[in-house]
Amino acid sequence: MVQRFPKLLIVDDELHVRESLSHWFSEDGYDVEAAGSGTEALALLGRNTFDVIVSDIKMPKMDGLELLGRVRKKDANVAIILVTAYASVDTAVHALKEGAYDYLVKPFDPEELSRIVAKACEKVSLTKENASLKSRLARSGPKIVTGASPEMGKVMELAEMVAPTDTSVLIRGESGTGKELVARLIHTRSQRAFGTIVAVNCGALSDSLLESELFGHEKGAFTGANTRRKGKIELADGGTLFLDEIGEVSPKVQVELLRALEDKKITRLGGTQEIPVNFRLVCATNRDLEKAVRDGDFRDDLFFRINVFSLTIPPLRDRPEDILPIAEHFLERYAGAMGRQARGFSKEVETLLAQYPWPGNVRELANAIERALVVCRGTEIEREHLPIVSQNGEDSAERDQSLSALEERHIKRVLKQHAFNVTHAAKALGIDRVTLYNKMRKFGIERE
Numbered sequence: 001m002v003q004r005f006p007k008l009l010i011v012d013d014e015l016h017v018r019e020s021l022s023h024w025f026s027e028d029g030y031d032v033e034a035a036g037s038g039t040e041a042l043a044l045l046g047r048n049t050f051d052v053i054v055s056d057i058k059m060p061k062m063d064g065l066e067l068l069g070r071v072r073k074k075d076a077n078v079a080i081i082l083v084t085a086y087a088s089v090d091t092a093v094h095a096l097k098e099g100a101y102d103y104l105v106k107p108f109d110p111e112e113l114s115r116i117v118a119k120a121c122e123k124v125s126l127t128k129e130n131a132s133l134k135s136r137l138a139r140s141g142p143k144i145v146t147g148a149s150p151e152m153g154k155v156m157e158l159a160e161m162v163a164p165t166d167t168s169v170l171i172r173g174e175s176g177t178g179k180e181l182v183a184r185l186i187h188t189r190s191q192r193a194f195g196t197i198v199a200v201n202c203g204a205l206s207d208s209l210l211e212s213e214l215f216g217h218e219k220g221a222f223t224g225a226n227t228r229r230k231g232k233i234e235l236a237d238g239g240t241l242f243l244d245e246i247g248e249v250s251p252k253v254q255v256e257l258l259r260a261l262e263d264k265k266i267t268r269l270g271g272t273q274e275i276p277v278n279f280r281l282v283c284a285t286n287r288d289l290e291k292a293v294r295d296g297d298f299r300d301d302l303f304f305r306i307n308v309f310s311l312t313i314p315p316l317r318d319r320p321e322d323i324l325p326i327a328e329h330f331l332e333r334y335a336g337a338m339g340r341q342a343r344g345f346s347k348e349v350e351t352l353l354a355q356y357p358w359p360g361n362v363r364e365l366a367n368a369i370e371r372a373l374v375v376c377r378g379t380e381i382e383r384e385h386l387p388i389v390s391q392n393g394e395d396s397a398e399r400d401q402s403l404s405a406l407e408e409r410h411i412k413r414v415l416k417q418h419a420f421n422v423t424h425a426a427k428a429l430g431i432d433r434v435t436l437y438n439k440m441r442k443f444g445i446e447r448e
C-alpha cells in the first residue's frame with residue numbers, strides 16, 4: 001500500500017503564522033499548503049482534497065466561520081480546526097456546533113496543535129475507510145437477477161430499504177423463489193454485514209435436534225453430548241440469524257424461540273447460565289402463517305415478533321418478464337462452468353420458457369438450464385434440450401388448467417422422467433424430498 005502523507009491546509013492572514021506553522025507541520029511529515037484568506041483557501045480546496053484545515057477565525061473579508069460553512073458544503077470529510085483569540089471563545093463553541101472538529105485558543109502550544117491535528121487525521125482516515133468499505137459492501141452480496149418486472153422491483157426496493165435497519169424481516173414466497181437469496185442480500189446490506197449470517201433450516205430437523213441446533217448444549221446435556229457446543233443463535237451474535245421454514249417449528253420450540261427473542265438471552269440445553277445474544281432476525285416461509293395462526297399451529301405472539309416487516313416474493317409465473325433474464329444468467333454461468341458452447345436460446349425456446357408455469361420457480365428454471373446444457377452440443381438451446389417446457393405446450397389441450405391440476409401433472413411427469421426416484425425428481429423440481437412426498441400423498445400419486 002502506498003503510504004500517503006496527510007494533507008494539511010493552513011489558513012491565516014498573517015504571513016509569519018502561515019510560515020511558522022507550515023514549517024512546523026512539514027517537519028512532522030505533513031503535506032502542507034497555506035492560504036492567506038478564505039477565498040484563497042476555497043480556491044485551493046477546489047483543486048485538492050485536504051484531510052485537515054487549520055484556520056484562524058479572525059480574518060478580513062471572509063472569516064474562519066464563514067469559511068467553515070462553505071467548506072462543509074463542499075467536502076463533508078475534511079476536519080476543520082479553528083484558532084481563536086481568547087475573547088471569542090463563544091464563537092468557537094458556536095463553530096463546534098457548526099461542524100468544526102476542534103478549536104484552540106491563542107496563544108497555543110504548537111505541540112498541542114500537533115496532537116489535535118494528528119487525532120483529526122486519524123478520524124478522517126477512519127471515516128474514509130468506513131465509507132469505502134460501505135460502498136464496497138453495497139456493491140457486494142448475492143446476485144439477484146431481475147428483469148423488468150415491477151413486482152420484483154418492488155421487492156428489491158423494500159429489501160434495500162429495510163436492510164440497514166435492525167428490524168425483523170419475514171420473507172414469504174413459494175419454494176425456489178429466492179427467499180434465502182434475499183435474506184443474504186439483506187444481511188450484506190445491513191450494519192451487521194461484518195458479522196456472519198447464520199442459517200438454520202427449521203424444516204429439516206427433528207424437534208430435539210432443532211433445539212440443540214438453535215440453543216446449543218453443555219457437555220452431558222443428553223446422551224451423545226460429549227462436548228459443549230454453541231448453538232446457532234449464539235453463533236449469530238453480532239450478525240443475522242436466518243430461520244428458514246419458520247412455519248415448520250413445533251409449538252414447543254416456538255415457545256423457546258419467543259423467549260429468546262423477548263429476553264435477548266438464551267440458555268444452552270443442560271446449562272443454567274443465561275447468555276446474552278444480539279442478532280438481527282430474518283425468517284422465511286412458504287406457508288400461510290396467518291392460517292397456521294388461525295388453526296392454532298403457530299403462536300400469534302411469535303408471529304407478531306417475526307412479522308414486523310414482511311416481503312413477499314412473487315412466483316416466477318407471475319413475473320414472466322424475469323424468466324428470460326434469469327434463464328440467460330444461468331445459461332452464462334453454467335455454460336462457463338461446464339465448458340459448453342451454448343450462448344442463447346432459440347426463439348421457440350424463449351417463448352416456451354416464458355409460457356411454462358415453473359412450479360419450482362427459479363430453482364426449477366436453473367435446474368432445467370443446467371440439464372439442457374448437459375445435452376446441448378451446439379451454440380443455442382433448442383426445444384429438444386428442454387423436455388419439460390416443450391411437453392407443457394402439448395398439454396395445453398388437457399381439460400383441467402387449474403394450477404393444482406397443472407402441478408399434479410407436472411410432478412407425475414417429472415417422477416416418470418426420473419423412474420420414480422424421489423430424490424432425483426425432488427432435485428429437478430427444486431423442492432425437498434419431504435415436500436415431494438407430501439405432494440405425492442396430496443395428489444394420490446403412486447409409483448408406476
Ligand SMILES: Nc1ncnc2c1ncn2[C@@H]1O[C@H](COP(=O)(O)OP(=O)(O)OP(=O)(O)O)[C@@H](O)[C@H]1O
Pocket residue numbers: 143144145146173174175176177178179180181182284286326329362363366430431
Ligand atoms: N432472482 C434470482 N436471480 C438469480 N438467482 C436466483 C434468483 N432467485 C432465486 N435464485 C436462485 O434459485 C435458487 C433458489 O433460491 P433460494 O434458495 O433463495 O429459494 P427459496 O425461496 O429459499 O426456496 P425454498 O423455499 O425451497 O428454500 C438458488 O440457487 C438461488 O440462488
Ligand SMILES: [Mg+2]
Pocket residue numbers: 179180244284
Ligand atoms: Mg430456502
